[in-house]
Amino acid sequence: MASEIIEKLQWRYATKSFDTSKKLSEEKIQIIKEAFNLTATSYGLQPLKLVVISNQDLKEQLVSLTMQQKQVAEASHVLVFCTETAVTSTYIKEYFDAVEKARDTPRAVLSPFETFLIDSFSGKSQEEINEWAARQAYLAMGNLLTVCALEEIDACPMEGFEAKKYDTFLNLTAQGLQSVLVMAIGYRSQDDFFSSMKKVRRGVEKVVLEMK
Template identity: 45%
Template sequence: MNIIKQLKWRYATKKFDATKKLSSEKLDILKQAFNLTATSFGLQTIKLVIVEKEALRQPLVAHAYNQKQVLEASHLLVICMQEDILDTDVVAYYNNIKTTRSTSETILKPYREDLIKTMQNMSVPERLQWSKNQAYIALGNLMTVCAIEGIDSCPMEGFLPQAVDNVLQLNKMGLKSVLLLPVGYRDETDMFANFIKVRKSINEAVIEL
């Protein structure tokens, strides 16, 4: 697989073929890719909500400024963040480390206490911004994996988060939507698929010291 070739193939898909659906195998790859995304401290305060049902996606189109990709794509990925980060989240994370790696409590205790203090020293808006930053890391990772797997995608910031949250009842899960990523397969009539990418030269974009 030529990764650069696939990244050049990728584009923000404007029109999906609504008749083409992702296989369960492809969906599983995206689930695993999301779960393997790097996050600060490894705390994973973000979640991925996968919306397949058209009845749920139909009302979301209006809340995404009528971007039809939300409905036409095979699936809509909604990258969410927790409403807040609690001490129990940190404790659960270190319990997971203990179980997974058989790390002793003596080693883990100071790190756990330090991370709890770090989170407590932030205001709620600061913790939310911290989580939102992790969501963007996940978006980039998912888009790259999609390109490698030959899956089309379209990253979206342009939507009304509160309205999307209400439709999907994310508040009942303690979540807030951050980003949308419709995924599927491009429609052959989408003219944007054949546009040549416009980018700065490598020498302009990259500085070597």
């Protein structure tokens, strides 16, 4: 299994051209949704939402807001990773309500940590909360890139897009959300010559430090 995972990660690349005739099945999209929901986040707070776009007209209109990257229109689906703009005491209390219910944990046991988080976030500026939440979005994208590789779904992660225009166009601001990352997913085109290029990495011996 370990070697299979490495093989799938070798197979993965940032897809430059998608096959427009191939669409992801609902089963594959459900795997993506479930994997997003299971992504690790700081404190388990999940200050994230994922917008899944399959509508072709929407995808085509997003190209001009994504630095003319054609993958957005060609892909089967476009994923927009969004963060919550407000992590309030109510938001945190709702999380602990869910913990209490799911684990049948007495609130008295949870209260010290709940109070700590409420106090901690009440002392953060909006910029600090935005930066913290954005880091969780990167965790989610990293997780989905691996899941896509294991499922042989091609993907192209993108930072090159006009976030504020995305927020307006997709009506995210009104929902208390802001876009952070975009990822096009689908199946690679046979004429995408990048798919056959050898992967270039610094090498394990250069990026891993062992302390024994």
